[in-house]
Amino acid sequence: MADIIRRDPHAEWIARNRLHPLHALIQTNMHGEHARWMGPNGIIRKNPHAALGFSGPNGLRRIDRSGSQQGGAVRRQGEQQASQLLLHRVEEPAFIIAVVPDLIGGRLSSHDRDLLGLARQLAGSSGAVLAVVFGEHRETGFDIAGVDRLLQLSGHEYEGYSPEQRVVALRAIEGQFLPRHWLLPDSRTGGGELGRRFAATLHERPATRVWQVKEGQCIGRAGAGSEDLARPLPKVVLACAECAEPVSEARYEARAVTLADIHSLRVLARIEDMGAVAVDPARVPMAEAEFILSGGNGVQDWDLFHRAAQVLGATEGASRVAVDEGHMPRHRQVGATGTWVTARVYLAVGISGAVQHLQGISACDKVIAINLNPGCDMVKRADLSIVADSNAVLQALIDLVEAYRRGEQREAA
Amino acid sequence: MSDALLDVITLVSVGSHPMSARARRAEQDARAVELGLHLVGDRLTVLHAGNPYEESLRAYLGMGLPALHVLEQPKGADALPVLANYLQEAHVQVVLTGTQAETGEGSGMLPYLLAEALGWPLVVGLADVESVEAGYAQVLQALPRGQRRRLKVRLPFIGSVDNAAPAARQSAFGPARRGEITLEDVEVVDDLLWHEAALQPARPRPKRLKVIKAKTAADRFRAATAKATGEGGQILRDVSPQAGAEAIFKVLCEEGVIR
Amino acid sequence: MLNTLLPILLFTALALAVLGACRRVMLWRQGRPTHVDLLRGLLAMPRRYLVDLHHVVERDRYMSRTHVATAGGFVLAAVLAVLVHGFGLHNRLLGWALLAATACMFIGALFVAKRRRNPPARLSKGPWMRLPKSLLMFSASFFIATLPIAGILPDDFGGWVLAAVLTVGVVWGVSELFFGMTWGGPMKHAFAGALHLAFHRRPERFRTPFNASAARSSGLKALDLGDATAPLGVEKPKDFTWNQLLGFDSCVQCGRCEAMCPAYAAGQPLNPKKLIQDMVIGMAGGTDARYFGSPYPGKPIGEHGGNAHSPIVSFEGKALVDAETLWSCTTCRACVEECPMMIEHVDAIVDMRRHLTLEKGATPNKGAEVLDNLIATDNPNGFNPVNRMNWAADLDLPLMAEKHHADVLFWVGDGAFDMRNQRTLRAFVKVLKAAKVDFAVLGLEERDSGDVARRLGDEATFQQLARRNIGTLSRYRFNRIVTCDPHSFHVLRNEYGALGGTYTVFHHSTFLAELIDAQMLKLGQHPLALQTSGGLTYHDPCYLGRYNGEYEAPRKVLKAIGIEVREMERSGFRARCCGGGGGAPITDIPGVQRIPDMRMADIKTTGVEVVAVGCPQCTAMLEGVVAPRPEVRDIAELVAEVLIESSVAPAKPSATPRRKAEEVL
Known part of the structure; x- marks a missing residue:
């Protein structure tokens, strides 16, 4: 710029x-x-x-x-x-707070930023926040997220699922930088596992699911979530999202640092990553599915509906009425009386939107409705509604996606 | 299962219902038992460290187990050393656990610390064991959004299951009543955590407020009066099916669900 | 020649019959022992058959009269034939009597034959089509053979040709009617049926003369869970008690149960008649290839079979019955109500479900989840038990824990968690307050009554819930329990007794009727009363009607607010189930159509605008039918709408004007 x-x-x-x-x-x-x-x-x-x-x-x-x-x-x-923003420099840090962000998609997630905010609090003005990054990343804002030192470990051994290799690297960092605290996001996308593995090798009892750190004490959820565990802040902390406010007041150096002996880090992996398994979207449990195509009373052509789901790569869902009519099996019923879904995109075809159904999709991000009745509750809930005959729209959508796929293949070839 | 000699132990704990907090079989542990039963049938060994007279342990027996082995410990004792000792001697290839206990600390560290103590590899989020041969197991690991990853892991290993593993079968009254609970006295090791940590009823977490980063009054005013985004969706009427489909397609692409 | 042949034939047939009877008794004795007062039962049997059962049999008037002639004629003819032809008492008077008896039987048999010319689908075919011919043959043969004895014809009339023909006729007749009776022919029903009535597992059903269905005994029998050796439910046919097996054996395959079964009509894989026949097959061993009635919908005949010592339900392959057949039942008791043989279908189904749930852990679909919820949260949907009284947060309901005694204990039921049912509950509370009833609720101390757990076969959870509820109730003093839920009503009234809790329990419709009778309520006319078109019909909940015989009170209440009920064809004891009982919505066995849709179609044929109900299950099932459909209102809501509250009542000031406005309407 x-x-x-x-x-x-x-x-x-x-x-x-x-x-x-x-x-x-x-x-x-x-x-x-x-x-x-x-x-x-x-x-x-x-x-x-x-x-x-x-x-x-x-x-x-x-x-x-x-x-x-x-x-x-x-x-x-x-x-x-x-x-x-004012640049904050720590030339000779009194101590180090190490953070291992998840970097989903190579960028800092909001969870990562919250964690860096917490690290910043713990570092104060004399400590430095060290971010440990595995593999390549696409993040440009380490400086405004609160990172003083950035340690990037790249190499094919960190690619894919390599928790044992990463733990060895973290141990080397522990040896070289002697961080006062280690902060990792307690997430299902990596941090939760890596942090626990690392803590276990250190024979540390980490504080987990931490949501508040105050005056040397931390509070984390315990058990099934009906109790909190309060304890002095240990060395390794696995923290929840929103455990602290992200950094916004200053800019930091994000100065690159390296690990002294990077080549002795290779370990013989006892777990070998054999790659992702192709999962048929139709067989993904509905509660976990990312993209659901859901049919209701207004679907006339169920063969077309199934074909659309296949072409779109969507998991199929249905309203209670569609299930009662026998068009879809019972375990595909979405709603308070069926399955509560968490899809990012929920495409509702011919579903008017009974209260129970809307309850069941309340966790969905984007709701798209195809319905003939513009006044129905589903249209009111939806982010995008097409008031038209569902058959024609589904057919047009299938054509579009197929054309798009063909175009992609041509490009690839 | 190809290997008839496979020996599997599932570690179970006493759970707590999220609504009533009544003792029950723990959800994830029950899934671990289910996976164990699927692998080796009723040759599965089920192990608990704690109070053997806890009634809810019988819910595991109700899944069709002839017996459940308990290393008797008082509340607040550290289960790790006794479990590690037991497993060291047990000559098993696979140890299954839940990801996280429903009562007590529930840090989810037990499988990690066990694996470290035993020097065994640990697979988290185990969804299925596909095959076991030549000292290795080929397993499926559950990832978010129903995705799966295939891993090859050296035996013996510890696998922790989460809610993506196959659902546990129903616990039936008859087998639960008949099943046998065998006791073993073990040395009690105090859990040091409780010297410094304390459990308290969960406080609701404060909701993060929308922080308005504005230096000036005008900016604050603007932010405070700004219309909330996403209120009311876009409604396309009287459009051709093609136009409607294109609008949908655009959203699907933006959200990255078209692959 | 005939004089020598007939005694031989008769006594051979009788001997064979006795042999067959012994064999049959051995088959029944495969069942588990149970305490039955044999002598008293045998002595009561004629009365039970001739008097107590009359009402049920009389519902099919054609068959009832035909049966009187045929069976009465046969019994008389058989006795006389033995005397006259067997012992050779060639008395003219006896001869005439025998002639009259056979003639009577012949006429009856003609009507049987007429029914069989074009039989309705519910009747079994096969050997049953042969029966009228056998009856005719028996009666005609003995009639002719007796003519000489009565002195109408000369002794040697007809010569050897006639004698030969008569011999054939008599052989056919006595084979079918004497030894066929105990060797498994259609006439088995007479032998087994008579003994079944004598040794019935619910003798209390014969309390009310002329009307056995009014002498209700509908509570399920408790399992003795303290006895670790007793089987938990029925796995194999031999796990039934011997008199249950006897009951199955008495089935006459008239198919009245099949005609009434809502699951069968909905195309779910259940047919009560076939189920009972399958139990007979299981008892005797064999396959269902020789069953000639309607199959389970969607399940061809000839693929299932078993014996007394192998499991009824198999999880690999096929056995006697598929599990989904057992889970299709809504326990509406329509089959039991209709059965002229007083067979207890629902008991048998729940017995088999008990094994599936308690031993196999195989409650289908959401069953396991519901049972787990009941264990952990005391309600089937897993709501936080702390929220049980949220529906009444603003009503300031008196709690038993504070009052300790009240006239009426209002049993709220699990409908407390359901937003729709909360409207009913609030309406009923409004009425209770208006009538100044001294009532209190258990509040958070209340638990699910255990109805669903028990129907799903989970006797253990039922007994646990029941014992805890009984423990709670025992701490307080009250005169009666009133509830808006017929399922709780039934369980509290009829099923807690065996566990030590005996209470006077009222359904809210009965209680409302009582309040109206005592003029404790000031009621206006319901707006529906003034309309000429539309109107209202009433849907009888199974657990109120058939289970507890309360058909009148709801209608009386509706009449009191000026509404004339436009009855459906299937109402009262023949009301069709809404599909919500017995855990059927939880086990959710697919059929061709849904039971609530069929019931709503029944309702729509009356052309009403509103259907009144008295059960939260019925409300939920009927409201689940896709609109447009009549509105579903609970009786309590209808009454609360027209309630005229006296100004002295400490009602909320803000609420009063609205109520006045309703009066004007």
């Missing part, structure tokens, strides 16, 4: 000329640059004449409070502010 500010004399001229047809546009574009600046005492100053609104058709100043005009400008400010 180019941070050099270039002058545009033409634009400046338009900005000065209130009668120019492009005057309003230029005004809003330039607000980000010129409407606010930092005063001598560090207080943000702004020009009230330029900061808000625009000139209406009659030359009157109009203020649009809908927010639509500000969208672009605000984002620009955010980026500006990031670079304006």
